[in-house]
Each structure stands twice: as C-alpha cells, then as structure tokens.
Amino acid sequence: MLIKAMLNIYDNETDHLPTINSQELTDQQVLEHMHAIRQELGNQVVVLGHHYQQDDVISLADYKGDSLQLAKEAAKLEAEYIIFCGVHFMAETADIITSENQKVILPDLNAGCSMADMANRKEIDRAWENIQNATDEKIIPITYINCDALLKDFVGQHEGAICTSSNAKKVITWALEKGDKLLFFPDQHLGRNTCSELGIELDEMIVYNPNLQHGGVTKEEIAKAKVILWYGYCSVHQGFNINQVNQIKQQEPDRTVIVHPECNYEVFKASHMAGSTSYIINTIKEAPAGSKWAIGTEINLVNRLAADFPHLDITSLSPYQCLCTTMYRVRPRWLLESLRSIQRGKAINIIKVDASIKENALKALDRMLNIS
Secondary structure (H helix, E strand, C coil): CHHHHHCEEECCCCCCCCCCCCCCCCHHHHHHHHHHHHHHHHHHEEEEEECCCCHHHHCCCCEEECHHHHHHHHHHCCCCEEEEECCHHHHHHHHHHCCCCCEEECCCCCCCCCCHHHCCHHHHHHHHHHHHHHCCCCEEEEEECCCCHHHHHHHHHCCCEEECCCCHHHHHHHHHHHCCEEEEECCHHHHHHHHHHCCCCHHHEEEECCCCHHHHCCHHHHHHCCEEEECCCCCCHHHCCHHHHHHHHHHCCCEEEEECCCCCHHHHHHCCEECCHHHHHHHHHCCCCCCEEEEECCHHHHHHHHHHCCCCEEEECCCCCCCCCCHHHCCHHHHHHHHHHHHCCCCCCEEECCHHHHHHHHHHHHHHHHHC
16 A cells, blocks of 8 residues: 555554454444543544544544644644544644654545545656756745645655645745746646636646656746646546536526635636635635525535535535545544554554654645745
8 A cells, every 4th residue: 555655554453444343333333332432532532523524423523624724733632642534644744743642543544535646756756857857947846735745745855835725825926936936736726726816827837747758748848837737636626517617607696606726727717706625614604694505515514514504505516426435434433443442552543654754744834834
C-alpha cells in the first residue's frame, strides 16, 4: 500500500483492519457499544469527524469540521488518542501538528482520497525537474492540503506553502508575489478557479499530466505559462456538470446554486455562489427562512444541512448520489474496533509521520497559517 511506503504506520496486532464477525453484533448494538466505550474512555480519547462522514459516525464526534479545522482542534487537546474519522491525509496532518505523546488513529487504513492519490512524490520530483529545465523563472510550489505528507514535505523544502479551499486566494497571491510562476497540485479545478478569480486568464494556465510524456506539455508552453496545474481532481465534485446548473437555473430561477471550488470551471462560473465547505455551511446557516438552495458538494453534508435547517428548501445539485466512497470506508464497526483496541491497551491503525518528513511539512503549514 502506497501510504505504508511513505509513513511509519504500525498496528500492534496486525497491519490489516481487524475483521468483525457480522453475526457478533447488530448495527444497533454496534452503535450502543461504540457510545458506551467512548464514554468509558473519557478524556483519554477525542473523536474527530469530517463533514463528509455518515451520520452514525458523526454522532460520536467530539468535533466536526473540515480536515485542517479538525487537525487544529486536535493540536489544542491533551487526549492521548485522537481517532480521526476522515481519510489518511487528514490523519497525517493531525499527526504532523500534534505532540509526540499523542497517537492519531485512522479507523480504516484503506480510507484514502482519490485526489491525493493522483500525485505522488516521485511524479512531483520528475515534474519539478522537467519544469526547472524549461525555464529560468522562479517557481513557487503550492499544494492543496488534500495530499500526502511527502508532498507537504516537498513544498516545505522548495519555499512553497500549503493551502485550503478557504485560503487559496491568499496563498496563491503570496506565491505569485514571491515568484514568477506557480506549480499547483493536486487539484487542477481549485487552482484554475482560484487563479481565474484573481484575474489570471485561462490561456496563462496549462495542465501537467504525469501520465503523459513530459507531462503532455512542451518547454515552450511551460516557459509561457504563469500557472502550471496538476492533472488531479475530486471524484465527488467532478460529478457535477454545467447541465445540472443550467437546468436548475431554468426550471427554478428562485433556487440558489452554491458549489465547492473543486467543481470544474464551467460549473464554478455558472453557479450563483462558490466557496469552501465552511463557506457553504455558514451561508446556509445565515440563509433566510423559505429560501431554496441547490448545493454542489458531498451528499452526506447536503443531507445533514437539509435536516439541520428544515426551514430551508435544500437539495443536491446532482440527482445522483455524490458520495465520497473512500470517506465512507470509516464505518461504525471499524470505529468500534478502534475504541476496543484502546480499551484493551493495544491501539491499532496508528498513523505516524516520519520526523524528517514532518519537519518540512510543518514549515509549509506554518507558511500557510502566517499568510492567512
């Protein structure tokens, strides 16, 4: 597994997710045991739940939010065990910024991120060499926080920074003031949409595809470009399309379309509003009663917003289930087993980022926090 090549991940009993006899407990019993053990463990444990998690998992979360928000919460706490109900890059980030005596647990080691998997360190190193050979201009690398620890380490080494969907404008502005060109990975859509908002024309951006020879671009194209975007995307937000936006606007002109900036450029431009997960949540919280919304983001969050704000008319932008399948790997049964392992004194699925990687990754994180 790629994550094991990058990090020191250990399991005191096994490197694989423990199996649970499906006949052992009913779904309801799983939830009851899960909450009972959580209460028994008290302050020894804190459970973090990403917004995209299913409701049964969120019900146990002490804190819920996006990946960076949750990692920052974890850094403030003294709990020995941090169970991160998210995906592997989120657990890595939590380990990077928490203290050495804290242990970050990912309930299912297979809970990855398809976007994060679209860029690895070997590919980035090769691309960096190709780009450097094509231009003498100064290039600043920026990585979206949705990436593995080795890419955070890369930007830390090369005077770059990390960004989130909330602070991408500030970080990209900083990068272009500091250098001549920008290498943005792994999400091309966030990079393109943000740069466009900052006044950079589409013809000043190129896409570097690591699956093609020389990235599918020429030296001349690299030399001409102001922004080099990595060929990566979120499989959930890639599912929204311009036809869905146009149909809503034509059939229900009183319904506001709000989307995440990981959506493609056409969807981003055609929607009434666009912003990070926290932006979407806050917008809905402040919306007037009776207002109608079509939200372009992960379906668990959309459904939760609809349930939490019944005075609003909330629907998904897409008629299909836009589910983050890798996030969905964190099931109540696996969360229960994480709690049981702590109860037994043999915690499993601990995520540990190597100290040499953590040092430069922290530099990149600190730069982001200082910028924003």
